[in-house]
Structures are given as C-alpha cells and as structure tokens.
Amino acid sequence: xxxxxxxxLTPYGKHDGSSSLDLMSKAAQLALDDAGLKRAxxxxxLCGYSTVSPHIMLATVFAEHFGxxxxxxxxxxxxxxxxxxxxxxxxxxxxxxxxxxxxxVAGENRLTxxxxxxxxxxxxxxxxxxxxxxxxxxxxxxxxxVATRYxxxxxxxxxxxxxxxxxxxxxxxxHPGAQFHDPITVADVMASKPVAMPLKLxxxxxVSDGGAAFVISRERTGELGVRIRGCAQxxxxxxxxxxxALSELGAExxxxxxxxxxxxxxxxxxxxxxxxSFTITLAMLLEDLGLAGRGEAAARVRAGHFxxxxxxxLNTHGGLLSYxxxxxxxxxxxxxxxHLQMTGRAATRQVKDASIALLHGDGGVxxxxxxxxxxxxx
Amino acid sequence: MxxxxxxxxRGEAAINYQTCAACGHVQYFHRAFCAACGAPDPxxxxxxxxxxxxxxxxxCRAATPDTRAHVPYNILLVDCAEGFRMMxxxxxxxxxxxxxxxxxxxxxxxxxxxxxxxx
Numbered sequence: 340x341x342x343x344x345x346x347x348l349t350p351y352g353k354h355d356g357s358s359s360l361d362l363m364s365k366a367a368q369l370a371l372d373d374a375g376l377k378r379a380x381x382x383x384x385l386c387g388y389s390t391v392s393p394h395i396m397l398a399t400v401f402a403e404h405f406g407x408x409x410x411x412x413x414x415x416x417x418x419x420x421x422x423x424x425x426x427x428x429x430x431x432x433x434x435x436x437x438x439x440x441x442x443x444v445a446g447e448n449r450l451t452x453x454x455x456x457x458x459x460x461x462x463x464x465x466x467x468x469x470x471x472x473x474x475x476x477x478x479x480x481x482x483x484x485v486a487t488r489y490x491x492x493x494x495x496x497x498x499x500x501x502x503x504x505x506x507x508x509x510x511x512x513x514h515p516g517a518q519f520h521d522p523i524t525v526a527d528v529m530a531s532k533p534v535a536m537p538l539k540l541x542x543x544x545x546v547s548d549g550g551a552a553f554v555i556s557r558e559r560t561g562e563l564g565v566r567i568r569g570c571a572q573x574x575x576x577x578x579x580x581x582x583x584a585l586s587e588l589g590a591e592x593x594x595x596x597x598x599x600x601x602x603x604x605x606x607x608x609x610x611x612x613x614x615x616s617f618t619i620t621l622a623m624l625l626e627d628l629g630l631a632g633r634g635e636a637a638a639r640v641r642a643g644h645f646x647x648x649x650x651x652x653l654n655t656h657g658g659l660l661s662y663x664x665x666x667x668x669x670x671x672x673x674x675x676x677x678h679l680q681m682t683g684r685a686a687t688r689q690v691k692d693a694s695i696a697l698l699h700g701d702g703g704v705x706x707x708x709x710x711x712x713x714x715x716x717x
Numbered sequence: 718m719x720x721x722x723x724x725x726x727r728g729e730a731a732i733n734y735q736t737c738a739a740c741g742h743v744q745y746f747h748r749a750f751c752a753a754c755g756a757p758d759p760x761x762x763x764x765x766x767x768x769x770x771x772x773x774x775x776x777c778r779a780a781t782p783d784t785r786a787h788v789p790y791n792i793l794l795v796d797c798a799e800g801f802r803m804m805x806x807x808x809x810x811x812x813x814x815x816x817x818x819x820x821x822x823x824x825x826x827x828x829x830x831x832x833x834x835x836x
Contacts, residue, residue: 459780469726470746471804474829475776475784480792483774488794491772491813533777535792580745580794580804 341433343426343565343713344440344556345374348675350516351549351663355451359389360404362446362550366668367405370552375560376440383411383438385425387445387667390461391452401444411438418465418702419614420572421445422551422671423709427570429555439557445667446550458546465703467578479543479617481579481704483535486619490537492585493626497537499637500618501528504541504660506640507615510647511657513688518547518663528618542618547663551671553678563682563715568603568695570711571596579704589708590627590699597710603695605629608712610680610693611651612673614701615658624699625653628710652690655680670700674713681715721747722761725830730821732766732830734801735759745801766819767835768797770811783825790824793817795832807832 347369349362357365363386371378384407386398394400398412411432417424422445429441449458459477466472466481489495505525511517523541531540555567573589573596576582598604611630615621625636630651631644639645645653656662656676659669679685680693698711723729735744737751737759744752744759751759771794779785793807795817806829807817817832 456780463780467746467804473726473825473827474792474804474806475779475781475787475790475825476774476792476804477776477778477780479778480774480776483776484772484792484794487774487813488772533775533789535777536773536775538774578746580802 340557341430341567342556342559343553343567343678344560345370345372345376345554346675346678347373347552348516348672349446349550351547351665351672352518353451354448354548357448357548359392359447359452360401362448362548363401363444363552364405366446366550366552367442367444370442370554374554374556376554378405378407381407381440381442381554382409383429383432383441384409385429385441385443386414387421387425388414388416389447390458390666391448417707419616419670420700420702420707420709421667422674423570423698423700423711424572426553426555426567426674427572427709427711430567430570433555433557441555442552443555444550444552445671447666447668448548449665450546450548452548455546467580471578471580477535479535479538482617482619483538484579485623485705486537489585489619489623493634495622495634495637497529498525500537500542500622501525502637502640503615503618503621504528506645507654507658507660510655511661514656514662517657517661518545519657519661538617538619544616544659544664544669547665547669549663549665549668551668551675553671553674563717565678565681566714566716568712568714569597569601570709571600573708574706577703577706582705588627588705590624590701590705593708594628594699594710597712601712603712607695608651608697610677610690610696611645611653612677612696612698613653614670614673614699615654615660616664618660620701621658623705624701628697628699647688647690655685655688655690674698677713681713725821725828728827730828732764732803732819733761734764734797734799735761743800745803762799764797764799768795768817768832770807770813770815770817771796771802772813773811775809787824793832803830805830805832808834
C-alpha cells in the first residue's frame with residue numbers, strides 16, 4: 340500500500356530570478372512540511388527534467404542541493420505524463436519495500452529562464468527529427484492536427500473547445516496561485532490570436548515558472564490518508580504521424596488497465612484531474628476516459644457537470660490552461676489540487692465529495708498515458 | 718544492410734517508403750528492419766505522391782525566424798495511396814478527405830513535400 344502523505348505547490352506564473360533548483364526546493368520543502376517529515380526521513384527521490392537547465396543527473400543534483408542522501412534516486416522523462424509516471428513508480432517502490440518515503444519533485448523557470456520561442460522550439464523536438472521537425476510544426480500544430488481530425492469525426496466545433504478554456508479560467512479565478520485571474524468568455528477564446536488552427540491562443544496553455552512536489556509513503560502521516568489505489572500506463576507511439584486511429588489511443592487502454600487493477604469503475608469517481616495542455620486535449624481525454632460520451636464533453640461543460648458544484652468537478656485549480664504549465668510540474672498541480680480536495684483543504688474551492696479521484700496524464704502527442712485512482716481513507 | 722536512397726529528408730524531390738517482404742508491412746520512417754515483424758532490410762520504394770488528407774493544421778505562429786517567414790503554412794497528415802501516413806505541407810484551403818497530389822516547395826531552405834488538390 341502507498342499513501343500520498345504530503346503535497347507542495349508554488350504559485351505559477353513569473354518567478355523572476357528563481358532557478359529550476361530554487362523552484363524544486365521550494366515545492367519540496369512545502370511537501371515535506373505537509374507530510375510532517377524531515378529530510379533524513381526521505382530515502383528516495385524521483386524528479387522530472389528541466390528544459391531550461393538540462394542535466395544528465397538531475398535527481399542527484401537536486402538531492403545534493405536540497406540536502407538529502409537518498410538510497411534511490413533518478414530522473415524520469417515522459418513529457419507531460421512524467422508527474423503521474425513518477426507517482427506510479429514511487430507507488431511501486433514504496434509498496435515493494437524498496438523505499439519508505441519518496442520525494443517526487445519537479446520545477447522549472449520556463450517562463451523567465453528562456454524566451455518563449457526557445458521554449459516552443461525545444462518542445463517541438465518531440466517531433467520526428469527527419470520526417471516532422473523540418474516541416475516547422477509546433478506543439479500546438481501537432482495537437483491542431485489531432486483537433487481537426489477529432490472535430491471531423493465527432494462533430495465537435497471550435498466553440499465547443501472554447502468551453503474548456505472558459506471553464507479552466509473560471510476555476511483559476513478562485514485559486515490565488517493561478518497564473519491568470521481574468522474571466523474569459525467563449526467569444527474571447529474565438530477572437531484570440533490564431534496559433535495553429537483550429538487552436539487559438541486561449542486554447543493553449545501558457546508557459547510558466549513554478550514547482551510542485553509530493554511525498555509518497557508506506558505509512559500515512561496524517562489523520563486523513565490519500566491512498567494510491569492503483570494505476571496503469573499505455574504507450575502507443577511517439578510521433579503524431581505514427582499515431583493510431585482516434586478510437587485506439589492510449590488513454591482508453593491505460594484507464595481500462597487502471598480500472599482492472601483497482602476494481603473501480605468510472606461511476607465510482609467523484610473528482611477528475613485530467614491533463615489539459617490544449618482545449619482539444621481535455622475534450623478528447625474526458626471522452627476517451629469515459630467521463631463523457633463521444634462529442635458530448637462540451638455539452639457537459641455547458642451544463643455545469645465539470646464545475647466545482649457539478650457532478651464531476653474537474654481541475655478546480657484551473658489546470659494547465661489557466662493555473663499554468665511549467666513543464667513536469669504543470670500536471671503535478673492537478674494531483675496537488677486533488678489531494679487538497681480529498682483532504683478537505685481546498686478552501687473556497689472545496690467540492691462536496693472527493694472520496695475517489697481519477698487522474699490522467701498525457702505526454703508527447705497523446706503518446707504516453709498514465710491513469711491513476713486515488714482513494715481517501717480515514 | 719540496405720543503403721538509404723535519398724528522398725526529401727535528404728534534399729531530393731521524392732517521397733520514399735518501405736515494404737517488408739516477409740509480412741507485407743508498409744512503413745514510412747526508414748529503418749533497417751520491419752517494425753512489425755523484425756525482418757531485416759525492408760525494400761525501399763518511391764511513392765506515387767497520391768493521397769488523401771487525414772488532418773490539417775494551419776500554423777499561424779512559428780517559433781524560428783526561418784519558419785516565421787512562411788506563416789501561415791498548412792501542415793497536413795496525408796494517407797498515401799501506398800498505405801502509409803506522412804506529414805507534409807499543402808495548400809491552405811485543403812480539407813480532410815480531399816484527394817491530393819504531391820509536389821515540392823522550398824521551406825526554411827529545404828524542399829518539402831507540398832500537396833495540392835488532385836485534378
């Protein structure tokens with residue numbers, strides 16, 4: 340068994356003068372304090388990567404900097420799915436007895452540490468170096484391709500996609516740490532600058548500075564425990580050119596495996612924390628995971644289904660789209676928020692019942708998927 | 718090991734693909750083996766350049782000075798007649814399902830496949 344015993348999250352946006360290590364350290368300290376653990380009690384470290392400060396041994400760089408001598412440490416790289424992949428690995432390492440308390444941490448000064456062009460260019464390299472990158476695609480273009488196809492097959496419109504940006508912004512407005520606090524409308528999204536059609540600026544997550552961390556432990560340290568009930572992955576391709584048909588993407592496969600591993604069904608889920616790099620990503624994943632019927636997710640947003648008071652509250656911190664996206668830490672904020680909701684600490688954002696949460700992360704261009712169920716235990 | 722004949726990825730105005738003699742698998746990304754069955758030396762063939770548009774995305778914001786000079790440019794996924802999918806450029810008004818034919822156009826200093834509506 341494994342428990343998420345502590346979480347830490349910085350505000351996202353601009354952290355002028357902070358390095359990736361600074362942001363990682365800040366989040367790690369918050370997570371340790373939350374778990375009520377000292378540095379000496381952490382015996383394992385998993386960390387993400389930093390595109391601003393790449394290093395072949397980031398986990399030990401961080402361990403030395405932060406002041407921990409762990410018995411297990413390395414970095415993990417699965418793009419946007421890294422946070423949940425690290426959590427899954429920590430779950431298995433803790434459950435199998437390799438470690439007692441593992442620190443999972445990521446942080447990056449992606450906004451202030453490099454130009455936006457440099458960031459966009461670095462990320463475009465997930466494309467094939469010979470067969471895709473010479474064509475000048477960007478990450479929004481890879482997802483733009485997926486979007487036109489999805490819209491074509493399932494009758495989804497640009498206005499439908501805009502609903503997800505509006506919802507994430509509405510949620511971000513209630514979180515003091517979010518990068519954006521100005522409400523937006525569907526008309527604002529539709530009128531925002533074209534980036535890679537059908538995706539416009541407000542369909543895309545921002546580039547942010549920030550850090551996030553968790554502690555995964557064999558024993559719970561607090562009164563309310565959040566247990567990792569089970570998780571699974573699926574990896575169908577790397578490059579969008581080699582992606583399978585829309586009906587055969589990895590999200591469906593990984594969630595089916597996670598359901599099988601836990602014996603849980605979608606009808607058991609009370610809170611959803613779903614990767615949302617672009618509006619299309621969120622729309623597709625909700626439908627792939629079974630949280631909405633095909634082509635029906637936008638209608639559910641309009642009906643309030645995914646709002647704080649709705650039947651399936653979703654990314655109540657504002658998601659990547661509006662809380663912000665600092666690389667690996669970006670989607671880790673989803674887990675931090677799920678933890679706060681499950682332990683009744685989400686302040687004005689608190690939902691009625693977050694007893695069981697479904698988390699899902701996606702890396703590359705819907706290439707790598709991790710699905711995870713968390714359960715509150717008393 | 719079969720050598721790799723030049724195609725657009727090496728500055729030549731051609732699109733190549735591979736077929737496996739053992740299992741018949743067709744692949745676009747060049748490899749020394751078949752990714753489906755592992756058999757060595759899949760045969761390299763030259764594509765006809767005929768295909769159908771699977772997806773499009775008109776890029777309006779580029780990330781480098783080289784590519785910025787071309788915006789907006791339409792990135793496509795094309796299902797080629799020979800049974801493989803490729804990424805390419807194409808006319809800005811192409812739609813999913815359009816039958817298309819390949820030509821080549823310079824982009825950021827190199828020729829890239831550029832699809833237009835089949836006549």
